[in-house]
Amino acid sequence: MRMSRLFSQTLRDVPGEAGLPSHQLLLKAGLVRPLSAGSYSYLPLARRALTKIEDIIREEMDAIGGQEITMPVVHPASLWQETGRWYQVGPEMARFKDRAERDMVLGMTHEEVIADLVRQEVRSYRQLPCLLYQIQTKYRDEPRARGGLIRVREFTMKDSYSLDADWEGLDAQYRAHYQAYFNIFQRCHLPVISVRSDVGMMGGQMAHEYMYLNPIGEDTLVLCDGCGYAANRQVAAARLPAAEAAPPLPSEPVATPDTPTIEALAELLQVPTACTAKAVFFMAMIAGGEGETDRERFVFAVVRGDSELNETKLANAIGARDLRPAREEEIRTVGAEPGYASPVGLQGDDLLLVVDELIPQSPNLVAGANKPGYHLRNTNYGRDYTASHVADLVLARDGDACAQCGGRLRTSRGVEVGNIFKLGTRYTEALGAVFLDSEGSSKPVIMGSYGIGSGRLLSCVIEEHHDEGGIRFPISVAPYHVSCVALLQRAPEVAAAAEKLYREAWSQGVEMLLDDRDATPGVKFNDADLIGLPLRLTLGARSLRQGGAELKPRDSEESRIVPLDEVVATLRAEVDRLLAASRTRVTTVPYVA
């Protein structure tokens, strides 16, 4: 491509809306342009980079047996009604009616369509295992788009779906993805870690997320340097100090004026916060079964005073699809007193009492008395009250002890660039996607689903690889291999030489972006740095006098003069060297369940 013809224009000033470096550079270097909040047009440079990324993804998917397909973006609502997600998923799914007034959805993921394909195509265990994937547009009506391409409404995703006859097969395909994803990110020069994650609306048994560690990330991760434990904070486990065993003492009320917080209470009574019970209240939407309507229930959750509640864990423990903080009047209707609430003596049919697993092991806790200004000493789980659910509800915090090894946990922020889910039979059972096994009995196909957002991956690569001057594209992702800065002025022979090199380069597979514009050297050098191709070739009167063209890598200050008749061979060798080095980045990563 000749820059005089390139549709993208670089900007001198960055639009004020851009905050993150990657967002600024995507705009400034002319890779993307916004259409509205969270939707972008990808201009030629971005399109080429995305194609490189997608081709890497294709290679790795094909290498584990994937077959590429394309499924529709618009789905009939009936399919989503069959699996129930029509009712479970909130407004992030875009819905509309077609001309016949039929409900339709814009696909935000494709489990339903895959399961529908499976029920049409798969008859026998002989057709399994199978792996299908597509690279295609997804639409999610995000409540808040942000960060340029980090979080958008419309995006391109590689989504793959594994189909198996048995759980061992699912495990094998899951593990294959686990490594293939590392290969993909490594080949894109993006450092990532895998963490255990919540299954969220996907359902299923197990999930990992691939995280690019960076403060711009929207997820908080909990990491242990001691044993390598890594989890999204939504599911992370921590080991809190066990309570000392003690015989249960008789419970007694105690006057505790002005102590609506655990800290004030512990201070007044001179007890550690670990000897208190903390109550938190929610209204939970519990999804109804088929034909049933959803039911809103009051949730009274209890954690030890020295811990914080993890809402994701709570929602999972009770099977809630939505949690919101309860209002004061709702708290009072179950007989509880905000600030002095007690799990002892609650009433109400729709009440769910949920306690953290440390509560039954912690004797003689101070809890509220459901009376303003009073608490109860020596409440004991089992004697004074029992819960409908006992589960780990604790939010892991920086500095807590690792549940696996006791080491010190630390937290870090990360951007989720990929995820893998063991789905099981949730969708195939709902849609009747069954096969006949070797004994002739009918069984639902076992599924996994696996996603990578290519646009988010591109912006993370730029976030990771840039400097004050602009982007520093890794060779594997770069839209072109080399920028040729042709300083045409005062040297007619430069134009001719540049044109000849340009043709030869492309004939040898060297992707050259030729800056043939009528612009000053400063403009051309700055744009070359901004766009950030891995190699820069400068051709001007000065370099010709020195015997050829100047070759300089984007990430180095070292340059050298290459004779004109060796330039293309040198570029070809240099590109091959960089590509080879890029491939050696791929290493096997131990699977951590």
Next chain:
RNA sequence: CGGGGCGUAGCGUAGCCUGGUAGCGCGUCGGCUUUGGGAGCCGAAGGCCCCCGGUUCAAAUCCGGGCGCCCCGACCA
């Protein structure tokens, strides 16, 4: 959906408080000069000052409503 900020030429912005001629820089177009790190001079084009309504002799400016964008939070396969 809560909190905050911002909408003025393609981009960056001044003017708004205290109502009265829309201004600057960059970019764009033409001309001459210049040419290895965002050149100089001369000339030109380009504005529903986000929209609707109100106050006023007069609104970019004040008031009300709406929309859009950004940031923080809630949310997020």
